[in-house]
Amino acid sequence: MVISATTDYRAAAQAKLPPFLFHYIDGGSYTETTLKNNVSDLQDIALKQKVLNDMSELSLEHDVFGEKLSMPVVLSPVGLTGMYARRGEVQAAKAAEKMGIPFTMSTVSVCPIEEVTPAIKRPMWFQLYVLKDREFMKNVLERAKAAGVTTLVFTVDMPTPGARYRDMHSGMSGPYAEFRRVMQAVAHPSWAMDVGLLGKPHDLGNISAYRNKTTKLGDYIGWLGDNFDTSISWQDLEWIREFWDGPLIIKGILDVEDAKDAVRFGADGIVVSNHGGRQLDGVMSSAKALPLIADAVKGDIKLFVDSGIRSGLDVVRMLALGADCTMLGRSYIYALAARGQQGVEHLLSLYQNEIRVAMTLTGAKSIGEIGNHSIARAM
Numbered sequence: 001m002v003i004s005a006t007t008d009y010r011a012a013a014q015a016k017l018p019p020f021l022f023h024y025i026d027g028g029s030y031t032e033t034t035l036k037n038n039v040s041d042l043q044d045i046a047l048k049q050k051v052l053n054d055m056s057e058l059s060l061e062h063d064v065f066g067e068k069l070s071m072p073v074v075l076s077p078v079g080l081t082g083m084y085a086r087r088g089e090v091q092a093a094k095a096a097e098k099m100g101i102p103f104t105m106s107t108v109s110v111c112p113i114e115e116v117t118p119a120i121k122r123p124m125w126f127q128l129y130v131l132k133d134r135e136f137m138k139n140v141l142e143r144a145k146a147a148g149v150t151t152l153v154f155t156v157d158m159p160t161p162g163a164r165y166r167d168m169h170s171g172m173s174g175p176y177a178e179f180r181r182v183m184q185a186v187a188h189p190s191w192a193m194d195v196g197l198l199g200k201p202h203d204l205g206n207i208s209a210y211r212n213k214t215t216k217l218g219d220y221i222g223w224l225g226d227n228f229d230t231s232i233s234w235q236d237l238e239w240i241r242e243f244w245d246g247p248l249i250i251k252g253i254l255d256v257e258d259a260k261d262a263v264r265f266g267a268d269g270i271v272v273s274n275h276g277g278r279q280l281d282g283v284m285s286s287a288k289a290l291p292l293i294a295d296a297v298k299g300d301i302k303l304f305v306d307s308g309i310r311s312g313l314d315v316v317r318m319l320a321l322g323a324d325c326t327m328l329g330r331s332y333i334y335a336l337a338a339r340g341q342q343g344v345e346h347l348l349s350l351y352q353n354e355i356r357v358a359m360t361l362t363g364a365k366s367i368g369e370i371g372n373h374s375i376a377r378a379m
């Protein structure tokens with residue numbers, strides 16, 4: 001197969017991964033309505049074609065908190081990345097570095113912080129969940145600082161995990177889950193050899209380092225369920241602001257008033273996100289929520305967005321809807337699962353080219369020139 005787009009990488013990932021892993025990545029919560037709307041609402045945005053503008057000089061570069069990005073794209077945090085490709089967090093971080101953009105490590109990564117940062121020269125970003133065990137949060141933040149992490153992404157839309165019924169069908173959870181996972185691995189020998197055998201330890205690296213004992217995949221759902229904190233409120237975030245002196249981004253904002261609160265709180269950025277449709281099904285897609293939030297807070301805070309981006313064209317659509325910068329979740333994970341670091345680099349270069357083409361044909365010579373005027377309005 002000639003791999004040319006996200007849909008091809010998704011198909012290649014599905015062929016390679018045991019179903020419990022593919023569906024864990026691919027799925028959303030409940031009926032997956034928000035997951036579908038994230039993609040279709042964004043693809044419905046028509047850009048305005050503008051021609052004959054001498055587009056020979058064009059720049060995709062973008063500055064985020066003093067860091068130069070080759071394009072306005074960041075890799076979103078994705079848990080268990082080291083289960084989709086051998087030491088997956090290291091491969092993704094290397095690909096991001098090669099393509100000139102930041103990689104964000106998830107709290108619940110397979111590789112610990114200390115395994116990834118020595119493999120790259122570019123500073124890594126780190127994502128933190130709100131957890132009951134505040135000592136773990138402090139410990140991991142101290143380790144992130146010591147490892148040279150620059151930017152903290154604080155995820156607030158997971159005080160409790162959403163109901164993901166696909167996981168119960170696929171063997172990620174539910175009856176005989178462990179037995180089913182083993183049987184699926186046996187039926188997918190290239191994954192079983194490459195990741196199952198050679199990609200060990202299959203551990204939650206950051207959590208094991210803190211607990212001083214191995215935290216296995218089987219403990220993952222249980223650990224998350226026991227540790228997510230439904231009591232969290234804005235006041236609880238004060239100590240994070242005091243503790244973390246670098247840029248702080250709050251991820252998982254979908255409401256205008258919450259966005260205004262994030263500005264009042266003193267966050268440096270927000271990610272308009274519904275966690276890729278994995279939390280509360282039925283909430284608004286990011287493409288619909290973003291313009292409302294941009295109207296209220298654009299210019300007061302750096303506006304990131306994720307959920308539903310499947311191409312470079314979608315990146316431009318999100319910028320036209322008001323984002324300053326975009327983040328990718330599933331799309332880069334499909335490429336990573338299919339072809340490792342090389343796949344992610346390839347996917348990002350396809351996106352880069354699509355952004356360039358879209359800018360050329362909408363008459364935007366720099367990222368800052370993409371805006372609301374880039375959207376076509378029906379008469």
Ligand SMILES: Cc1cc2nc3c(=O)[nH]c(=O)nc-3n(C[C@H](O)[C@H](O)[C@H](O)COP(=O)(O)O)c2cc1C
Binds near residue numbers: 025079108155274
């Ligand atoms: C398999 C998977 C695991 C994820 N794990 C995390 C995580 O650990 N922390 C987090 O903040 N978001 C996590 N997310 C959400 C992503 O960061 C991002 O918000 C979402 O994937 C964006 O939607 P998209 O996949 O449509 O691009 C995860 C998403 C997926 C698909």
